[in-house]
Amino acid sequence: MDTSINRKLATPNYLQRLSLSFSRDSALLGGILIILTVLMGFFILAPMLTMFAKSVQDLNGNFIGLSNFTAYFQSSAMLHSIANTVTVGLITTAIVGVLSFSYAYALTRSCMPFKTLFQIVGSAPILAPSLLPAISLIYLFGNQGIAKELLGGASIYGVIGITIGMAFWTFPHALMILTTALRTSDARLYEAATVLKTHPIKTFFMVTLPAAKYGVISTLILVFTLVVCDFGVPKVIGGSYNVLATDIFKQVVGQQNFAMGAVTSVLLLLPAVLAFMIDRHVQRKQQNLFDSRSVAYTPKPHKVRDGICLLFCSTIALAILAVIGMAIYASFVTFWPWNLSLSFNNYNFSEVSTYGWTPYFNSLTLASWVAVFGTVIIFIGAYVIEKGRGFGPIRQLLQMITIIPMAVPGIVLGLGYIFFFNDVNNPLNGLYATMILLVINTVVHYYTVGHMTALTALKQLPAEIEAISASIKMPQYKSFFVITLPICAPAIMDIAAYLFINALTTTSAVVFLYATDTIPASVSVLNMDDAGQTGSAAAMAVMILVTAALAKVIHLIAASFINKRTQAWRQK
Amino acid sequence: MNTYLNINNLVKKFGNFTALNDISLQINQGEFICFLGPSGCGKTTLLRAIAGLDLATSGSILQDGKDTTFLPPEKRDFGIVFQSYALFPNLTVAENISVGLHNQGKSVAEAVDIVNHWLGIIGLSDSAPKYPSQLSGGQQQRVALARALALSPGLLLLDEPLSALDAQVRSHLREEIRTLQRKLGITTIMVTHDQEEALAMADRIVVMNHGVIEQVGTPQEIYDKPASRFVAEFVGNMNFIASSVVSDEHIRIAETLLPKPKESLKRGDLFDLAVRPEDIQFSEDKQDLPVQIKAMEFQGTYVRTDCQLIGEMNAPMIKIDVPIREVRSLGLNNGEFRRIRYSNEFSHIFPRKLNQSATTNTSAVEV
Incomplete structure (x- = not known):
């Protein structure tokens, strides 16, 4: 007893405590956290900061305050671009909002037949680069398009083309969120509405819409951001209709005016960040609408409603298939519109471009590396951030950095990478235009979604797993491999597939970062289209689509195989 | 050890x-x-x-x-x-x-x-x-x-x-x-x-x-x-009965004078007498505390009775747990006037908590 009371010693200082609490687990954890912090510093923070710096410098790198911005806002052409960007963003958002909500409603709340088929067709555009709908629309409604008359004399080049192209490309993104939002609905609310003799239309506005409210807001924000930040569609079909994203491209690639490119980027970043912040706010509110006590809603057959749903979904699905089908058909047409005989001529890429098939294989390499390397780093990163013990401040900092990439449009990120890595004074300059930098850039671009997926999976694990492991003397790395990894296998495969497909289809960031030997397929689509080789551009876009679809099929097969081995415990 | x-x-x-x-x-x-x-x-x-x-x-x-x-x-x-x-x-x-x-x-x-x-x-x-x-x-x-x-x-x-x-x-x-x-x-x-x-x-x-x-x-x-x-x-149920020391020998609860339970209490002290519901008994003795039974709740092996102190209508109810056998032998009925007693051995003394009694008073009024 005496000794214990005399032991009221001075509390050990920070260093002593650190050495006392040192163990193999904490060393490993600390090491990974430090590496991750350094990587994120170099590949997320530094490029963004350099871009901000460039926007307040003149061409020689002298600080000139906000005069670049003043110059920008004095140019009527620039102001026009802003107005155009907002216009096309709002129109597309409204259209996609209505169409995708109705489509999702039909998929989740009706008893129409062929739901799986409609689900697949509705999601298909996600496998295509955004350039594909643009090229396809040119074949359909362009100057020599087969259905030109349908537009009644209006030109597809400009706001109409951009809107339809973006609507096609953003539709599956919207559909994904809305089907989730509408699927998790509490049947008891509908029973209560029926008991209260509420008219079905009133029920829709009283129950259905409020329950999906946050999903709808999220969708609208996402679609708007995607439209405003995409550069592929307006580049191909925009004609003289300038938007911010194409401005950046023209300023940087056309005029080598980096300062103005940086200013435009900052302007493009503003709505993206704003939208992102609203979305985060909304997401936080969304939780707990559907809890374990809720009863899932199952629709009952209703002839009129199901008929209308079937008709509507068929129309949309046909439109999607028409756009995809047109691109595929056009890629086989020998010489549009004069020689409509089918051949593989357009696939003979070495005929039309010095690169030949190289871009396609570059893209495969890029996508494979992004999938492998990205999945490993994203999952380990999410694990140490979520399940680490101690190092609280670093983990919080990393958690904040991981959400930055989502708010940064790809083209802005790409520009930041030029500024930072294409600087001869930067020791990392050697990375510029290499495949390694393309891989890193693409991983960063899609980091946040992968990170969120990993976090969601990790949060489903009991929080005490690590405490238990420590108490039974199981090293943390071992519990990671024995417990965490197998349980999260489905999420890990989802992340890998997501990264692979997006690395194949992305145009925005990589357009600034490729070299002649690393040019990806999506960029070559753009170049061939620019050079008037629309047929070959369509062919390459189709190659990307087919490869992405194949990757998805392989993902599904591999997932069912691996799930059988790792998820057996889920069966009751 | x-x-x-x-x-x-x-x-x-x-x-x-x-x-x-x-x-x-x-x-x-x-x-x-x-x-x-x-x-x-x-x-x-x-x-x-x-x-x-x-x-x-x-x-x-x-x-x-x-x-x-x-x-x-x-x-x-x-x-x-x-x-x-x-x-x-x-x-x-x-x-x-x-x-x-x-x-x-x-x-x-x-x-x-x-x-x-x-x-x-x-x-x-x-x-x-x-x-x-x-x-x-x-x-x-x-x-x-x-x-x-x-x-x-x-x-x-x-x-x-x-x-x-x-x-x-x-x-x-x-x-x-x-x-x-x-x-x-x-x-x-x-x-x-x-x-x-x-x-x-x-x-x-x-x-x-x-x-x-x-x-x-x-x-x-x-x-x-x-x-x-x-x-x-926090542990178990407890009645807190407002009391005061009125002389060297007696304390007062409501309008009844009772012998002082602890030597250390001084004249003028205000305190709460804490007694568990099972440590209070009904009695016939004229010296004991008069109460009216306000509610009886059947609990299986015992009956929980809520009793109102006579002369102190604002005081919280005193809860008493009476074994079933005793309920039968005493013939307890709701609304009856009875007397209760406690033993000093199983009662505790805590200083009066002033704001506490105010809140219980209001709740008692609501009841």
Whole structure:
């Protein structure tokens, strides 16, 4: 007893405590956290900061305050671009909002037949680069398009083309969120509405819409951001209709005016960040609408409603298939519109471009590396951030950095990478235009979604797993491999597939970062289209689509195989 | 008795919030200790500091003579069971128990023996190849217990292990844990907010509130001799009867003069006389407190009666638990005027809590 009371010693200082609490687990954890912090510093923070710096410098790198911005806002052409960007963003958002909500409603709340088929067709555009709908629309409604008359004399080049192209490309993104939002609905609310003799239309506005409210807001924000930040569609079909994203491209690639490119980027970043912040706010509110006590809603057959749903979904699905089908058909047409005989001529890429098939294989390499390397780093990163013990401040900092990439449009990120890595004074300059930098850039671009997926999976694990492991003397790395990894296998495969497909289809960031030997397929689509080789551009876009679809099929097969081995415990 | 765990002046702060304020506590080898208190009282924080899951801010913890205050959990010697079972969901029952054994360097054959031994003890021999999701809550918690104990740790920590279970399973498992703990003689700390559980299981109870220890004692001591008003209120039911000392011999409750229960009380003192409902009896003696029965609630083995003090309409009801046999022999009826008495031996004296009486008054008026 005496000794214990005399032991009221001075509390050990920070260093002593650190050495006392040192163990193999904490060393490993600390090491990974430090590496991750350094990587994120170099590949997320530094490029963004350099871009901000460039926007307040003149061409020689002298600080000139906000005069670049003043110059920008004095140019009527620039102001026009802003107005155009907002216009096309709002129109597309409204259209996609209505169409995708109705489509999702039909998929989740009706008893129409062929739901799986409609689900697949509705999601298909996600496998295509955004350039594909643009090229396809040119074949359909362009100057020599087969259905030109349908537009009644209006030109597809400009706001109409951009809107339809973006609507096609953003539709599956919207559909994904809305089907989730509408699927998790509490049947008891509908029973209560029926008991209260509420008219079905009133029920829709009283129950259905409020329950999906946050999903709808999220969708609208996402679609708007995607439209405003995409550069592929307006580049191909925009004609003289300038938007911010194409401005950046023209300023940087056309005029080598980096300062103005940086200013435009900052302007493009503003709505993206704003939208992102609203979305985060909304997401936080969304939780707990559907809890374990809720009863899932199952629709009952209703002839009129199901008929209308079937008709509507068929129309949309046909439109999607028409756009995809047109691109595929056009890629086989020998010489549009004069020689409509089918051949593989357009696939003979070495005929039309010095690169030949190289871009396609570059893209495969890029996508494979992004999938492998990205999945490993994203999952380990999410694990140490979520399940680490101690190092609280670093983990919080990393958690904040991981959400930055989502708010940064790809083209802005790409520009930041030029500024930072294409600087001869930067020791990392050697990375510029290499495949390694393309891989890193693409991983960063899609980091946040992968990170969120990993976090969601990790949060489903009991929080005490690590405490238990420590108490039974199981090293943390071992519990990671024995417990965490197998349980999260489905999420890990989802992340890998997501990264692979997006690395194949992305145009925005990589357009600034490729070299002649690393040019990806999506960029070559753009170049061939620019050079008037629309047929070959369509062919390459189709190659990307087919490869992405194949990757998805392989993902599904591999997932069912691996799930059988790792998820057996889920069966009751 | 050997002191196994020695906690001295332990402080834990989360920013400006002091979760543990200068905690000192000695736990003997083989003891079953319950940390009891309302949520947010610091009992779980103390358990986590002992496990090393949240390191203390200052103070010291000595386990088996070794200073463990700032050691990470993997360098300490304990087994832990959580409310949420926290079984490894993708491992079978047998694997859940054996995974720790392999880490300890046990051979496969040894591990199999130990696993079978423990599965036998917890009565789940047939469930070895099942996954946790195929077991009931009570079965899962048994596996969690076996997993914690299979490594023969020196200290067993139980963090509300029974709170997620149904009442029947809970009382059954309560006995099992207690029997097993006695058999193994393992020093055990259980965190609980369920006083019944603490009273039934513990050798000693540590009652905590607002990050400090209110009382340490055997269940009997805690129940019969609450050291503070908080303990008296928190553990079991207690009537607080407003009283005042009117002379050297007498106190006054409502309009009745009664003999002074404690010598130390001085004339003019205002205090609350605390008596448990089962320690009050109805009597015929004209000296005793007159009350009117306002409500009778049948509870099976006893009747809970609410009585109003005559002459003090604003005072809170006095609750009295009367065994069924006595209700019959006395012929108690609702609305009757009766007299009650208590014994000084089982009554306690606490200083009057002024704002408290104000609030109870208003609630009494509402009733």
